[in-house]
Amino acid sequence: MTYIWFDRYFNLKSVPGDVVSRPFIAVGMTGFILLVPLAITSTDQMIKRIGGKRWSRLHSLIYLAGIAGVVHFWMLVKSDTRLPLTFGFVLVLLLAFRALAKYSPPTPKGFSGSVVPPR
Numbered sequence: 001m002t003y004i005w006f007d008r009y010f011n012l013k014s015v016p017g018d019v020v021s022r023p024f025i026a027v028g029m030t031g032f033i034l035l036v037p038l039a040i041t042s043t044d045q046m047i048k049r050i051g052g053k054r055w056s057r058l059h060s061l062i063y064l065a066g067i068a069g070v071v072h073f074w075m076l077v078k079s080d081t082r083l084p085l086t087f088g089f090v091l092v093l094l095l096a097f098r099a100l101a102k103y104s105p106p107t108p109k110g111f112s113g114s115v116v117p118p119r
Contacts, residue, residue: 024075031068034061
């Protein structure tokens with residue numbers, strides 16, 4: 001809404017040409033649009049309504065939205081890309097941690113993490 005109001009002054013005919021000339025707008029809007037269904041379905045009532053597995057699958061869109069946000073920021077910045085690259089690095093670390101947690105083998109039941117067996 002801010003883009004349409006302050007940048008385009010509600011001239012909707014100029015939006016497609018602007019998006020073609022500045023593709024970071026399309027990437028940013030894609031990330032934003034990916035967040036809309038997540039906001040709509042984030043209540044306890046919606047989780048019950050659509051079911052936990054489908055809700056979880058839907059909320060995996062956050063990974064794509066995060067990537068779109070970092071790419072949008074990187075495309076937006078003209079000269080000093082240190083901050084967008086830092087955000088990208090943090091996102092890669094967080095996604096790697098999620099992948100490691102999801103795909104690592106489960107710990108055996110009763111394993112306390114110590115190499116010394118209990119007495």
